[in-house]
Structure formats: C-alpha cells, structure tokens
Amino acid sequence: MINKIVNSVDDAVKDITDGSTILFGGFGGAGVANELISALSRQGAKNITAVSNNCGYYEKGLAKLIMDDRISKIICSFPLMKESYIFKEKYKEGKIELELVPQGTLAERIRAGGAGIEGFYTPTGVGTEIAAGKEEREFDGTPCVLEKAIKADVALIKAKKADRWGNLIYNKSGRNFNPIMATAAKITIVEVDEIVELGELDPETIVTPGIFVHRIVKKGGL
Amino acid sequence: MEKTLLTREQVAERIAQDLHDGAIVNLGIGIPVLVSNYVSNDAEIIYQSEQGVLGMGSVAKPGEEDPDLVNASKQPVTLVPGGSFCHHADSFAMLRGRHIDIAVMGGMQVSEKGDLANWKVKGAELGSIGGAMDIALGSRKLFIAMTHTSKDGGFKIVKELDYPVTALRCVDRIYTDMAIIDVTSEGLVLKEVAPGLNAEDVQKVTEARLIVSNELKEMSI
Numbered sequence: 001m002i003n004k005i006v007n008s009v010d011d012a013v014k015d016i017t018d019g020s021t022i023l024f025g026g027f028g029g030a031g032v033a034n035e036l037i038s039a040l041s042r043q044g045a046k047n048i049t050a051v052s053n054n055c056g057y058y059e060k061g062l063a064k065l066i067m068d069d070r071i072s073k074i075i076c077s078f079p080l081m082k083e084s085y086i087f088k089e090k091y092k093e094g095k096i097e098l099e100l101v102p103q104g105t106l107a108e109r110i111r112a113g114g115a116g117i118e119g120f121y122t123p124t125g126v127g128t129e130i131a132a133g134k135e136e137r138e139f140d141g142t143p144c145v146l147e148k149a150i151k152a153d154v155a156l157i158k159a160k161k162a163d164r165w166g167n168l169i170y171n172k173s174g175r176n177f178n179p180i181m182a183t184a185a186k187i188t189i190v191e192v193d194e195i196v197e198l199g200e201l202d203p204e205t206i207v208t209p210g211i212f213v214h215r216i217v218k219k220g221g222l
Numbered sequence: 223m224e225k226t227l228l229t230r231e232q233v234a235e236r237i238a239q240d241l242h243d244g245a246i247v248n249l250g251i252g253i254p255v256l257v258s259n260y261v262s263n264d265a266e267i268i269y270q271s272e273q274g275v276l277g278m279g280s281v282a283k284p285g286e287e288d289p290d291l292v293n294a295s296k297q298p299v300t301l302v303p304g305g306s307f308c309h310h311a312d313s314f315a316m317l318r319g320r321h322i323d324i325a326v327m328g329g330m331q332v333s334e335k336g337d338l339a340n341w342k343v344k345g346a347e348l349g350s351i352g353g354a355m356d357i358a359l360g361s362r363k364l365f366i367a368m369t370h371t372s373k374d375g376g377f378k379i380v381k382e383l384d385y386p387v388t389a390l391r392c393v394d395r396i397y398t399d400m401a402i403i404d405v406t407s408e409g410l411v412l413k414e415v416a417p418g419l420n421a422e423d424v425q426k427v428t429e430a431r432l433i434v435s436n437e438l439k440e441m442s443i
Contacts, residue, residue, distance in 0.1 A: 028296035078350040104314030104356030111311040127390040174290030179309040
C-alpha cells in the first residue's frame with residue numbers, strides 16, 4: 001500500500017542533511033509551510049541553500065533560520081520587505097550570500113528543474129546587472145540570457161488537502177510557487193490542512209499529482 | 223491659472239481613462255494600484271496579479287480576509303466571479319508571454335529610448351526585483367506612472383539611465399503629475415499636459431528632448 005503520510009513534522013524533516021538545497025514555498029505569508037520550517041529549525045541542518053521568493057518575516061520561519069546562521073545562501077526575488085530585517089542584518093554582516101533573481105525567471109528555473117530542462121533563454125534581465133557573466137544569445141532579433149534550472153534536495157511546501165498518494169489541492173493564491181517546487185526536489189514534503197480519503201479529491205481538479213510528493217504531514221498533527 | 227501638479231490620485235484617474243473595456247491589466251505598487259479605483263463601471267477589466275490571481279477584486283473588507291488570498295503587496299484581496307488561480311510558472315507565462323494587455327508600473331527613471339529603472343536606487347547595495355524585470359518586457363503595453371521629477375527636483379525622464387536598469391526599450395507611455403509622454407521610434411512625444419501647464423513647463427524639468435505633438439492638449443481629469 002502506498003501511504004506517504006508521516007506522523008509528525010519532526011519525522012518528516014529528520015534526514016535533511018547539512019549543505020542541502022531547499023525550496024521553500026510561499027509568497028509573502030501565503031502558502032508557507034510554517035510547521036515544517038519550524039521543524040527544520042529544531043532539526044539543526046545547516047549550511048543550507050534556500051530558494052524562496054522572500055526572505056522571511058520578523059524572527060519566525062525562514063527568518064529564524066537566517067537569524068540562527070543556518071542558511072548560507074538564498075536565491076530570492078524580493079529580499080527587502082520591511083518585515084525581512086533579519087536578512088538585511090545578516091547580509092550586512094556577510095553571514096549570508098544572496099543570488100537575486102527576477103521572479104518570473106525564478107519560477108521558470110524551478111519549473112525547468114522539475115521538467116528535466118537544464119537551461120533556457122529569456123529576454124528578462126538583458127542589459128541589467130542580473131545578466132552579468134551569463135551567456136547571451138539573440139533569437140529572431142530578441143536578445144536573451146541563458147538561465148539554468150534550479151534542482152533541489154528538498155522542497156517544503158504547503159497545500160490545502162492531500163490524500164495518501166500525495167495528490168494535492170491548494171488554497172487560493174497560497175498555491176504560488178508550491179506546485180512547481182513540488183516537481184523540482186528529490187524529496188518533496190507537504191504540510192496540509194486536511195488529509196482526505198483516496199478518491200475523494202476530484203481528479204479533474206487535482207493540481208499536483210501525487211507522483212511529485214514524497215511525504216505528507218498534517219498541520220497541527222494527526 | 224495657477225500651475226499645480228496633479229495628485230497621485232489624479233494621475234491614477236487619468237491612467238484609468240486609457241484602460242479599455244476587456245483589457246487584462248497588471249498593476250504594480252504605488253500609484254498603479256490606485257488606478258482600479260477610477261475605472262468606469264461600464265468597463266470590464268480583468269486584473270492579473272503576479273502571485274497567481276487572474277480576476278483580482280478589491281482589497282478585502284475586515285472579516286473577509288484570507289491570508290492565502292493576497293495582492294502583490296501582500297495585502298488581503300478578493301476574487302471576482304470568473305476569477306481563477308494558477309501557480310507561479312503559469313502566472314509568469316501570462317506576464318512574460320505577452321498575454322497581458324497593459325502593465326502599469328512605478329518608475330525611478332525612464333530614458334528617451336524607453337529604458338526603465340525602477341528596482342534599486344543608484345548606489346544602493348541591495349534592491350528587490352520581484353516581477354518588475356519580467357513584467358516590463360513581457361506585457362503588450364507598458365505604462366509608467368511616476369512623479370515628473372525626483373523629490374530634490376532632479377530629472378527622471380533622462381537621455382540615458384544612470385540608475386540600475388530594470389529593462390531596456392520597454393516603456394510605451396509615461397504618465398506623470400505634469401504630462402503624458404509617448405515613447406516612439408522618433409523619440410519622446412508630449413501628448414498631454416496637466417491643466418494650466420504648457421510644453422515649455424514640462425521641457426524645463428525633462429532632460430530628454432520632447433517632441434511636442436500637433437495634437438497637444440490639456441488632460442481631462
């Protein structure tokens with residue numbers, strides 16, 4: 001029997017190793033796997049490369065990991081929200097490296113990583129500091145830069161409902177990066193509000209087919 | 223007549239007049255998000271928001287908020303009937319793949335060639351890009367909404383950018399508190415001026431040379 005449901009968030013993240021590249025779902029506070037991130041914080045893995053649209057809020061979640069010097073590099077599109085002051089402090093202290101990526105390029109690099117595409121050309125970033133050191137090539141008169149796929153060891157994502165096969169549906173714009181991140185990691189761990197019986201999710205509306213999901217935990221515990 | 227500048231709200235109101243019925247529109251933060259307040263009720267406009275919302279409604283009333291339904295500024299919003307959600311790669315397929323009719327963004331500088339700077343101030347070590355570089359290039363039309371000059375009176379419509387570039391040759395039209403200027407292959411064309419101003423007033427605070435349209439008129443606000 002296939003059953004990807006794990007008893008606790010701590011069990012779900014226990015084998016994450018130092019030096020892992022981890023995808024963190026979410027856009028601002030929408031669709032963030034807060035309990036999994038807290039479990040990662042307790043678990044202790046360090047020297048993490050984080051991929052996240054933002055750099056965490058206040059001193060919680062991803063910001064807590066940054067505060068504790070657990071993230072050595074972050075790949076991010078929008079690091080400077082006023083609630084992300086921990087990142088700013090750590091960046092100034094030289095404790096964290098930043099790879100700044102346009103948001104659409106970030107999404108597409110993750111999508112490519114999950115789809116077996118090693119790189120792609122895009123006009124986004126041409127003539128900007130983002131293009132520094134990247135191969136440039138023109139297609140039908142449009143100058144483009146070469147961007148490489150992002151592939152990760154782990155994805156920590158948030159969904160609304162899962163069944164034991166890992167089929168997922170999301171809540172509103174809490175979907176954001178979560179479905180593409182699910183495809184781009186060796187181990188995708190999802191935190192859900194509700195676990196339903198197999199067959200209960202309408203196959204026409206499943207957003208992430210279970211093939212992309214390896215572990216499921218219920219928010220607040222089983 | 224006294225020479226006064228338009229307010230942010232008046233700039234937004236003027237932009238709203240140029241959003242046609244049926245347009246799919248992406249509004250950036252700052253003056254652009256105000257535009258939806260002034261769109262005529264007769265026009266059906268679909269608002270796209272980068273985090274995966276097509277058919278975004280107004281800001282959510284107290285008690286109606288869902289932390290998973292937010293706009294690009296992370297404020298709680300609503301969805302209109304017919305609205306839909308998608309993931310980030312699909313959202314940016316809309317934004318990068320020329321599916322958006324009009325994007326409206328703020329600006330720090332625009333050059334006479336239509337180059338845009340709006341993500342990082344000059345000399346700053348850090349900045350946030352978000353979707354700006356993607357949306358600037360990927361929308362069918364790009365409108366910039368900004369004050370005509372910087373707070374210290376410096377030029378913002380310039381010959382060459384000296385701020386960090388967002389995207390090259392991407393701006394179609396500039397709306398400021400003084401004027402409406404089109405970016406054309408011949409150069410910047412002054413189309414409208416704020417009530418009480420003339421072309422000379424605008425040129426004085428514009429580094430790039432303006433071509434005055436034969437049909438130059440006062441904005442109707």
